[in-house]
Amino acid sequence: MNNFAFMIHPLDISDIGRKFGLLGKLPPRLLEGLFKYSPPLKVSKITGVYSDHAQTEGWFVACPITARLMLELPEEYVIRKIIQTGKLAQKMGAKILGLGAFTSVVGDAGITVAKNLEIAVTTGNSYTVATAVDGVREAACLMGHDLKKCHAVVVGATGSIGQVCARMLARDVRSLTLVARQKNRLEELTRKIMYETGVAAQITSDIKQALKNAQIVITVTSAVDTIIAPEDLMPGAVVCDVSRPRNVSKQVVEKRRDVLVIEGGVVKVPGNVNFNFNFGFPAGTSYACMAETMILAMEGRYENYSLGRELSLEQVEQISALARKHGFRLAGFRSFEKAVSHQEIDRIKEQARANLLCYAK
Numbered sequence: 188m189n190n191f192a193f194m195i196h197p198l199d200i201s202d203i204g205r206k207f208g209l210l211g212k213l214p215p216r217l218l219e220g221l222f223k224y225s226p227p228l229k230v231s232k233i234t235g236v237y238s239d240h241a242q243t244e245g246w247f248v249a250c251p252i253t254a255r256l257m258l259e260l261p262e263e264y265v266i267r268k269i270i271q272t273g274k275l276a277q278k279m280g281a282k283i284l285g286l287g288a289f290t291s292v293v294g295d296a297g298i299t300v301a302k303n304l305e306i307a308v309t310t311g312n313s314y315t316v317a318t319a320v321d322g323v324r325e326a327a328c329l330m331g332h333d334l335k336k337c338h339a340v341v342v343g344a345t346g347s348i349g350q351v352c353a354r355m356l357a358r359d360v361r362s363l364t365l366v367a368r369q370k371n372r373l374e375e376l377t378r379k380i381m382y383e384t385g386v387a388a389q390i391t392s393d394i395k396q397a398l399k400n401a402q403i404v405i406t407v408t409s410a411v412d413t414i415i416a417p418e419d420l421m422p423g424a425v426v427c428d429v430s431r432p433r434n435v436s437k438q439v440v441e442k443r444r445d446v447l448v449i450e451g452g453v454v455k456v457p458g459n460v461n462f463n464f465n466f467g468f469p470a471g472t473s474y475a476c477m478a479e480t481m482i483l484a485m486e487g488r489y490e491n492y493s494l495g496r497e498l499s500l501e502q503v504e505q506i507s508a509l510a511r512k513h514g515f516r517l518a519g520f521r522s523f524e525k526a527v528s529h530q531e532i533d534r535i536k537e538q539a540r541a542n543l544l545c546y547a548k
Contacts, residue, residue, distance in 0.1 A: 191245035191484035192276030193285040193477050194269070195230065195466070197253045198432050223260070225251040227272035229279065231463035238457045238513035241485040247464050248276045250290055254432055255411055257289040266294050270303045282489045283307040285480030288431050292409050296347060297494040309483060309492040311476025313502040314510060315429060316351045318475040319405060319451035321517055323427045324359065326449055329532045330425055330539070332402055334359040340401040341365055342394055342415070343408035345372040348429060351498045352405045353388070354380055363388040364397045395419050405451070406434040417442040423539035427451045437523055445539040447532060449520045454478040457514035469526070472518045482509050 230247035237243075250272040257265050269290050276284050284306055286297050291310035294300075301308035327334055337360045343349040344365035357363050357380045365388050367373050373390040380388050391397050398404060398419045406415060407429040413436040420426065422445040428435045429451030440448050453468065454475050462473070473481075483492055486509055493502060510516070520527040 189241065189243045189484040189487055190281050191243060191283045191285065191480050192248050192279065192281035193233075193245065193287055193480050194248050194250055194272055194276070194290050195287045196250040196257070196290055198288060223252050223256055223268075227251065227268070227275045229275065233460065233462050235459040235461050236456055236481050236485070237459075238485065240513060241487075242458070243481055243484040245281060245481070245484065246276065246279055247462070248272050248279075254289050257293055258409075258411060262294050266299055269293065269300055273300055273304045273306070273308070277304055277306050281306055283309065283480060283484050285476060286310050287474070287476055289409070291476065292346075296496055297491075301491045301494060307483070307489040307491050308494065309479055310347075310494060311474070311479035312348050312493040312498055313351075313506045314454075314479035314482065314493075314515075315451065315475040316348050316355070316498065316503050317507040317510070318454060318517060319348075319407075319427050319429050320352055320355045322449055322451060322453075322520065323356070323403060323405060323425060325517070326425045326427070326447060326520060326532070327403055329529065330423060330447055330536050332423070332425065334403070336361050337402040338362045338364070338400055339403035339405070340397050342397070342404065342406040342434065343367060343430070344376060345369055346407060346409070347493075347496045347498050348407045349405070350376055351500060351503055352407065352429075354383060354500065355503070356403070356405065357384040357386045357388065360386075360403060362386070364401070365390050366392065366394050366397050368392050398424075406430060407451070408434055410434060413437075415439065420446050422446070422542035423536070425449070433523075440522055445535060445542045447520075447527070447535050448522045449527065450522060451475070453518045453521050454510075455516050455518040456481065467524050468521075469518075478510065478515050479506055482506060482513060482515060485513055 228249040230249050233245045297310050339356050339360040341353040344353045345367040377388045404426040415435045417439050424446045426448045
């Protein structure tokens with residue numbers, strides 16, 4: 188059997204409370220501080236992943252550090268805990284390890300972790316990019332947008348996922364704005380996009396200004412707090428939030444009935460998968476980063492993949508082809524743990540049409 192493991196961690200302190208019952212009664216910061224000294228944990232066995240070509244099974248393993256602490260604690264400490272968790276997966280028999288959520292972005296995005304393990308490692312970022320862009324294309328079509336006439340914004344454009352999302356979107360849209368903090372890296376990306384597509388992308392660090400006239404938004408930053416609010420978006424905007432924790436405030440879907448917010452990288456897993464752990468998705472679906480780990484295991488490709496700050500279009504296209512081979516596919520649309528039906532999208536589209544008249548004025 189081609190075995191894999193996927194590393195998770197608590198996004199916030201409430202995740203620890205839900206998992207450990209009575210411990211959840213402790214003051215949140217105390218519980219968070221105590222939990223970081225916990226050894227890595229085996230969370231559950233994953234079974235029933237199969238296609239016409241192969242099958243795989245694996246485990247969820249948990250690194251006991253919240254997203255907030257992953258950013259605040261010394262980087263060396265966090266990487267050491269991630270490596271310890273990887274060694275647990277290795278001991279359990281996994282041949283490839285997927286890094287989930289913030290474990291995939293700390294330090295050098297998996298390179299140091301891979302050097303300290305005897306098994307292959309991936310962040311899953313290549314398939315995350317593929318599903319995010321595919322999801323945006325499909326959602327834009329359903330919202331009545333012609334991508335060739337749309338202005339798109341990529342927030343977090345200089346990150347490993349953001350860069351390739353921007354390069355892929357540039358092929359489809361009329362104009363593009365890239366948002367990030369580091370001007371020199373934005374300028375470098377702009378030159379690459381101009382060379383590849385002829386699109387002269389704008390650059391800025393001002394998120395709110397960039398979003399005002401964007402029909403299409405992909406956001407993929409490592410911010411712990413939300414950075415996109417209801418007032419930031421124009422009517423009819425399609426926003427794909429790839430980040431965990433989310434970049435988009437829940438108030439957007441509560442207050443803006445004329446904006447479609449979708450989660451990036453929600454994938455239907457082939458077979459009759461049982462994760463034996465509730466991470467908020469419907470049965471049989473996963474994040475794209477989890478799916479990439481399964482795909483590589485099914486192929487028997489025990490090699491480091493999607494590591495570091497640079498992804499290539501070739502990697503993205505290759506993992507997309509392997510996903511199609513084994514029957515992984517987009518699983519519709521979700522927004523804040525809820526499925527978004529085509530009927531709901533139609534209602535959002537109609538509300539956007541009405542509000543656009545006022546917005547233009």
